[in-house]
Amino acid sequence: MELSIRREDLTRGLYLVQGVVERRSTVPILANVLIESAEGGITLTATDMEVGLRVRTPADVKRKGSVTLNARKLYEISREVTADELLVKATAAGWVEVHAGRSKFKIVSLDPKDFPQLPLAMDPKGGVTMEVAAATLREMIDKTIFAVSTDETRFNLSGVLMEAGESGALRMVATDGHRLAKIDRRVPGPRPERGIIMPRKGLVEARKLLDEVDQGDVTVHVSPKDMRLATPTVSFFMRIVEGEFPDYRQVIPGSVRAKARFNRDDLLAALRRISLLASERSRGVKLHLEKGKLEASASNPDQGEASEDIEISYGGEALSVGFNARYLIDVLGVHAEGEVIELGLTDEVGPGTVSGASDPEYTYVVMPMRL
Amino acid sequence: MRFADVLGHDAAIERLRRAAATQRLAGAYLLTGPAGVGKRLLADAFAARILCAAPRDDDACGTCAQCTRVAAGTHPELRLLERDEERRDIRIEQIRELSRWLALQPLMAERKVAIVDGAHCLSEPAQNALLKTLEEPPPSAVLLLTTPAAALLLPTVRSRCQRVRLDPLPPESVARVLAARGVAPEQATLLAAEAEGSPGRALASSGDEEVRARDAMVGALRTLRTLDAAALSTLAQDLARGPADGALAAAAAWYRDVLETRLTGDPPRRHPGAVAAVRAAADRSRAECTLRQLELVCDTINALDRNANRILAIETMLLGLRALERDDSPRQGPA
Ligand SMILES: [Zn+2]
Numbered sequence: 001m002e003l004s005i006r007r008e009d010l011t012r013g014l015y016l017v018q019g020v021v022e023r024r025s026t027v028p029i030l031a032n033v034l035i036e037s038a039e040g041g042i043t044l045t046a047t048d049m050e051v052g053l054r055v056r057t058p059a060d061v062k063r064k065g066s067v068t069l070n071a072r073k074l075y076e077i078s079r080e081v082t083a084d085e086l087l088v089k090a091t092a093a094g095w096v097e098v099h100a101g102r103s104k105f106k107i108v109s110l111d112p113k114d115f116p117q118l119p120l121a122m123d124p125k126g127g128v129t130m131e132v133a134a135a136t137l138r139e140m141i142d143k144t145i146f147a148v149s150t151d152e153t154r155f156n157l158s159g160v161l162m163e164a165g166e167s168g169a170l171r172m173v174a175t176d177g178h179r180l181a182k183i184d185r186r187v188p189g190p191r192p193e194r195g196i197i198m199p200r201k202g203l204v205e206a207r208k209l210l211d212e213v214d215q216g217d218v219t220v221h222v223s224p225k226d227m228r229l230a231t232p233t234v235s236f237f238m239r240i241v242e243g244e245f246p247d248y249r250q251v252i253p254g255s256v257r258a259k260a261r262f263n264r265d266d267l268l269a270a271l272r273r274i275s276l277l278a279s280e281r282s283r284g285v286k287l288h289l290e291k292g293k294l295e296a297s298a299s300n301p302d303q304g305e306a307s308e309d310i311e312i313s314y315g316g317e318a319l320s321v322g323f324n325a326r327y328l329i330d331v332l333g334v335h336a337e338g339e340v341i342e343l344g345l346t347d348e349v350g351p352g353t354v355s356g357a358s359d360p361e362y363t364y365v366v367m368p369m370r371l
Numbered sequence: 372m373r374f375a376d377v378l379g380h381d382a383a384i385e386r387l388r389r390a391a392a393t394q395r396l397a398g399a400y401l402l403t404g405p406a407g408v409g410k411r412l413l414a415d416a417f418a419a420r421i422l423c424a425a426p427r428d429d430d431a432c433g434t435c436a437q438c439t440r441v442a443a444g445t446h447p448e449l450r451l452l453e454r455d456e457e458r459r460d461i462r463i464e465q466i467r468e469l470s471r472w473l474a475l476q477p478l479m480a481e482r483k484v485a486i487v488d489g490a491h492c493l494s495e496p497a498q499n500a501l502l503k504t505l506e507e508p509p510p511s512a513v514l515l516l517t518t519p520a521a522a523l524l525l526p527t528v529r530s531r532c533q534r535v536r537l538d539p540l541p542p543e544s545v546a547r548v549l550a551a552r553g554v555a556p557e558q559a560t561l562l563a564a565e566a567e568g569s570p571g572r573a574l575a576s577s578g579d580e581e582v583r584a585r586d587a588m589v590g591a592l593r594t595l596r597t598l599d600a601a602a603l604s605t606l607a608q609d610l611a612r613g614p615a616d617g618a619l620a621a622a623a624a625w626y627r628d629v630l631e632t633r634l635t636g637d638p639p640r641r642h643p644g645a646v647a648a649v650r651a652a653a654d655r656s657r658a659e660c661t662l663r664q665l666e667l668v669c670d671t672i673n674a675l676d677r678n679a680n681r682i683l684a685i686e687t688m689l690l691g692l693r694a695l696e697r698d699d700s701p702r703q704g705p706a
Contacts, residue, residue, distance in 0.1 A: 026451065027444045027445055029443075029445060030445065049445070049447040049478070050472070050475060114443045114445055115445070116440065116446075116447060117436075117479075119478065152467045152468075152470040152471045152474070153470055153500070153504055153507075155470065155471075155473070155474030155509055156474075158471065158474055199471070199474070199475065201471075224476075225476045225477070225478060226476065226478065239475040239476055239478055240475065240476050241474050241475060242474060242475060242476045242477075242509045242510060243474065243509060243510070
């Protein structure tokens with residue numbers, strides 16, 4: 001293979017694939033990026049076999065072929081050299097020369113045949129394909145991923161469920177058993193027949209890619225074994241979690257006893273301050289509701305106590321419920337600044353709900369704690 | 372690695388073949404047996420069989436897309452977990468990462484296989500973390516644990532695994548493994564006799580450096596009573612720097628042969644090429660003395676396993692062996 005490529009193009013492509021290169025050193029070829037000649041340029045592919053990424057980038061291919069080079073090294077070379085154009089040339093078997101201005105690098109290439117085959121094609125048999133705005137997908141991920149369980153042994157909770165909502169919307173749900181986040185968004189296209197569970201790590205990588213897309217659309221493909229994303233220049237796949245997501249519907253309360261409305265920023269700021277004195281282990285804060293007022297308080301036998309009240313719109317009877325401050329801060333953090341939030345409470349043991357007053361399609365359920 | 376490449380262990384292989392053929396795979400297997408007997412090879416072969424897309428004669432085909440990736444180490448459904456070289460045990464973080472991986476849908480094959488090599492190195496928290504996975508393994512996951520010391524695993528971990536016991540191989544089989552790796556037949560017989568049924572151990576002691584260390588050790592034992600303290604100290608330093616394990620095993624084998632020859636009069640099994648030297652040593656010493664020498668060597672092997680100072684342990688052993696021998700026959704004074 002022989003090609004010349006603009007440094008800028010190579011650097012950007014390598015920057016994108018960088019993130020998914022295998023970090024464990026047990027399989028050397030997975031530390032490499034696979035460079036293949038393609039229509040109008042080259043593709044750069046990297047994987048850790050849980051996620052994989054292929055970037056198409058323009059290049060002037062003089063001789064077709066493929067090589068694999070250490071992704072990290074090539075990226076650093078591409079960033080460090082000053083020439084605008086790099087020449088990449090496979091010489092003897094196993095060696096590749098990179099020329100950039102007056103610099104010349106001779107790098108080991110591992111056999112491309114040993115590079116794993118990845119499910120990156122966007123015309124696969126089985127599964128469904130949708131066009132979704134990148135911004136919508138970003139929002140859905142951001143508003144659920146924080147509720148994913150961190151307990152690896154509860155593997156069916158170790159990711160975000162994607163499925164068809166009752167109303168035909170696209171739905172994502174995550175829960176760790178203490179709280180649950182569920183979001184529905186109307187996007188065109190068919191829905192997967194069965195829900196899939198997307199693991200946290202795959203979503204984190206997908207999320208980075210979606211940032212690159214900015215305002216455009218992405219093609220989402222859901223198959224029984226994996227989930228793929230594609231833009232005109234990038235293809236991505238993630239393996240999905242095996243197993244059934246638990247029946248989360250029974251967790252969402254049909255109705256709540258008390259509803260209070262307040263400004264998202266007020267409670268978020270108050271909780272951040274008050275939780276400084278919450279016990280490190282439980283992170284518990286007490287919310288006390290009375291007419292027009294919410295008092296948040298925390299105490300820690302070793303350090304002291306704190307309380308703060310904010311103005312709310314509430315006309316019901318007085319009520320006190322304890323929560324893990326983290327669980328409330330997480331969800332308020334993903335709501336838009338200045339948004340009016342509706343907090344629903346039942347009693348000291350019943351679930352609480354948090355939602356945007358103008359967005360009933362995003363629901364958050366949180367279990368109280370005894371303080 | 373295929374079943375066909377695994378020497379011996381016919382019963383165990385037959386059992387695993389049948390389990391794979393009938394799709395009656397347990398969630399976890401525990402392969403036990405002495406170090407170097409072939410546990411890891413069998414685990415590799417079983418993993419290959421489970422993942423192979425076109426098995427032939429109940430064995431991995433070795434050529435399909437799955438098999439080539441298994442061989443290249445790039446199969447997405449195969450993962451190996453072992454102790455990091457610089458660590459004392461397999462850490463809980465490694466088990467957490469493995470559990471996370473085990474939860475993923477298989478990409479290429481129907482199953483996914485994780486090999487935990489040297490499972491006795493799992494720290495107790497790591498074992499407890501693994502226990503959760505063993506109690507409720509993801510549907511398509513198969514875990515293969517190998518260990519020479521199953522007793523070091525929590526009973527709860529052991530009881531969740533199907534036990535596959537690998538017995539020591541007969542010396543002829545071990546010799547055949549060595550011969551297939553290019554070890555000269557005479558040397559192969561010698562090493563096989565010392566290896567206590569473990570081809571891995573025999574192979575580990577078949578390298579040039581290992582052979583030199585063993586020769587130096589056995590050479591010293593033959594003339595022990597004539598060596599001065601400085602010579603023993605030099606030998607101890609040389610051995611401690613090199614592959615001492617094989618040399619110590621050779622010392623144990625030497626005393627075993629001397630003892631057997633003394634008690635039975637039979638030619639030495641482990642040193643068929645040194646009949647005269649072994650007989651001479653047997654004639655020189657009383658059995659109790661040789662027995663105590665053998666014990667001293669075994670104690671030293673154990674001490675080194677527990678990370679004793681190598682030079683010190685070996686030098687002390689050599690001096691002790693010489694003292695036993697000199698005390699045994701006071702007629703011959705120090706050289
Ligand atoms: Zn095969």
